[in-house]
Amino acid sequence: MKIFIEKNYTDLSKRVADIIESEMKEKSNLVLGLATGSTPIGTYEELIKRHKEEGLDFSKITTFNLDEYLGIPHDHVNSYHYFMEENFFKSINIDNDKINIPNGNPENVEEYCKAYDEKIENQGGIDVQILGIGENGHIAFNEPDDKLYLGTHVTDLTESTIKANSRFFDSIDDVPKKAITMGLGSIMKSKKILLLASGKNKANTIKKLLKDGVVSTHNPASLLLLHPDVTIILDEEAAEEYMK
Numbered sequence: 001m002k003i004f005i006e007k008n009y010t011d012l013s014k015r016v017a018d019i020i021e022s023e024m025k026e027k028s029n030l031v032l033g034l035a036t037g038s039t040p041i042g043t044y045e046e047l048i049k050r051h052k053e054e055g056l057d058f059s060k061i062t063t064f065n066l067d068e069y070l071g072i073p074h075d076h077v078n079s080y081h082y083f084m085e086e087n088f089f090k091s092i093n094i095d096n097d098k099i100n101i102p103n104g105n106p107e108n109v110e111e112y113c114k115a116y117d118e119k120i121e122n123q124g125g126i127d128v129q130i131l132g133i134g135e136n137g138h139i140a141f142n143e144p145d146d147k148l149y150l151g152t153h154v155t156d157l158t159e160s161t162i163k164a165n166s167r168f169f170d171s172i173d174d175v176p177k178k179a180i181t182m183g184l185g186s187i188m189k190s191k192k193i194l195l196l197a198s199g200k201n202k203a204n205t206i207k208k209l210l211k212d213g214v215v216s217t218h219n220p221a222s223l224l225l226l227h228p229d230v231t232i233i234l235d236e237e238a239a240e241e242y243m244k
């Protein structure tokens with residue numbers, strides 16, 4: 001496991017973009033696992049800048065997103081389809097046919113989830129997976145629980161996640177209560193994992209993850225500690241409690 005502690009969010013974003021850029025240069029048809037949330041936005045901005053200024057080429061890249069709210073239209077401002085389009089895809093030269101985001105309105109959820117995992121496998125698996133971390137240790141929408149699911153599945157969001165995500169909605173009542181998410185098994189199959197955390201509100205989460213020396217389904221991110229190639233990129237605020 002590698003840990004980078006960067007001075008601030010800008011440097012964190014540049015570090016993550018550096019790693020992705022170097023992987024893209026080694027493999028032009030890289031399979032990238034992408035995340036939504038506030039944390040990766042700076043990374044997407046940095047990659048867009050490198051595309052525009054240095055010609056970083058996304059034309060052969062395939063992407064798989066981690067999750068989507070269930071029952072939300074894809075053109076809804078809070079859907080993860082909309083988020084990805086606005087924050088990343090519309091500003092790079094990615095082939096739309098190579099973008100994969102879980103469908104929040106599938107006809108048959110079970111079949112759809114199975115097909116999503118199969119599609120990842122048929123692409124040879126995810127080469128580099130970007131992850132944020134919830135304050136409660138969740139990864140994608142794999143929430144702390146007695147057990148975690150391996151494959152893509154539908155899940156109930158916890159109160160803490162609904163509360164955290166309500167900042168993007170007009171009212172907390174508008175936050176969807178369910179989501180479709182890749183499972184920990186799908187995520188752990190990624191060849192390389194980049195876990196990002198920024199800001200004081202993640203400081204205790206990071207301390208728990210890196211100092212407890214425990215793996216638990218009640219802290220889903222802790223399972224990543226078993227992965228052979230995980231890099232954790234923090235800014236100083238997120239690293240504060242861990243460094244004490």
Ligand code: PGA
Nearest residue numbers: 037038039132133134140
């Ligand atoms: P954030 O979300 O990047 O908006 O903090 C991370 C997460 O909940 O996984």
